[in-house]
Amino acid sequence: GENVGLHLPTLSVQEGDNSIINCAYSNSASDYFIWYKQESGKGPQFIIDIRSNMDKRQGQRVTVLLNKTVKHLSLQIAATQPGDSAVYFCAENGSGNTGKLIFGQGTTLQVKP
Amino acid sequence: KAGVTQTPRYLIKTRGQQVTLSCSPISGHRSVSWYQQTPGQGLQFLFEYFSETQRNKGNFPGRFSGRQFSNSRSEMNVSTLELGDSALYLCASSYWTGVETQYFGPGTRLLVL
Numbered sequence: 001g002e003n004v005g006l007h008l009p010t011l012s013v014q015e016g017d018n019s020i021i022n023c024a025y026s027n028s029a030s031d032y033f034i035w036y037k038q039e040s041g042k043g044p045q046f047i048i049d050i051r052s053n054m055d056k057r058q059g060q061r062v063t064v065l066l067n068k069t070v071k072h073l074s075l076q077i078a079a080t081q082p083g084d085s086a087v088y089f090c091a092e093n094g095s096g097n098t099g100k101l102i103f104g105q106g107t108t109l110q111v112k113p
Numbered sequence: 114k115a116g117v118t119q120t121p122r123y124l125i126k127t128r129g130q131q132v133t134l135s136c137s138p139i140s141g142h143r144s145v146s147w148y149q150q151t152p153g154q155g156l157q158f159l160f161e162y163f164s165e166t167q168r169n170k171g172n173f174p175g176r177f178s179g180r181q182f183s184n185s186r187s188e189m190n191v192s193t194l195e196l197g198d199s200a201l202y203l204c205a206s207s208y209w210t211g212v213e214t215q216y217f218g219p220g221t222r223l224l225v226l
Contacts (some may be wrong), residue, residue, distance in 0.1 A: 032212040043117075043203050043217035044156075051212070089156065097211035098169040099146045103156035 006030060012110040019080045021107045023073040023090035030092035034101070035075045039086045047075070047088075077109075083113045114140055117206050117218035125224045131192040134221045138185050138206030144168075145181060145187040146215060149200040159202075162187050163210040191223075199225045 013019045025033070031052035036044035050057045050064045050073075057064050063076040073090050087108050091101040118137045126132050138145050158171040162181035180225040185206075191198055192220040200224050205215035 012116070034214065038215070041219075043219045044205075046214055046216060049214055091156075093212060098203075099144045099161040099163065099207060099210045099213065099215065100169045100171070101146070101148075101156075101205075101215060103148075107154050108182045 002074035006052065010108045010110065011103070012112060015080060015111055015113050017080055019075075019077040019084070019109060019111075021075045021077075021090075023075075023104050025071050025073060025090070025092045025102075025104075026097050027092060027094050027102070028068075028071065030102075032093040033064070033066060034091045035062075035073075036067060036089045036091065037084075037086045038106070042088065044089060044110050052096050058102050080109075082111050082113060085109055117204055117216055118217040119202075119204050119221050120217065121221060123222045123224075124193050125226065127226050128194055128196060130194050131190060132194060133188055133190045134202055134204075134223075136187045136189075136204030136206075136218060138187070138204075139216055141219060142206035142208050142216075143185050144207045144210040144215075145185065145211065146205045146207075147187070147189050148203045148205065149173070150203055150220070151199075156203070159189065161210065165208055168210055194225045196225050199223060 034049040035047040044111045048059045061078045065074045087106045090104045144163045146161040160170045165181045181187045201220045203220045205217045207213035207215045
């Protein structure tokens, strides 16, 4: 079935520490993955994406890792800041070349000062 | 470049009424996707429009419909509203369809009484 699941509903970290948010996906045909950040009262904000022909992609303070063997995706945030506090969603494009994204349930990241 | 805009931002309706939500994509984007976000079900895909054609539809009843205009602006309509339709309705746009990054608007918060 269509399922993108997150391992932990809430992650609490100290300011300055690194954060790792995990995601498991079930559709082996998915070839495009995106991480979004959603703050209260706002729409999801694009963070970083990765295609299935890559294992790792780095952005500013963020890194996405893709392990196709175990169908696992992770988002690493370096030197976590209070402004990083939000709900993080992973999404996959599933099978078929359309604009349908399948979202995980989300992980709440809480950054303690 | 201006982001995705959605109107109205908040809406209160009663059961049985209908509602129309509007979405203006990022300039130059031709694909518009709609999602429903609720605490219980998370983010669920409603439908996608590309070049005025519906390319994909999620598992929602026929009361949910949409359309896209020649300028890529899109509307979604929900008829015969039910209490369970209370949700945040999000619109996302991308330049093309398929394996493309989708950028979200702030959403329309619909409350059905």
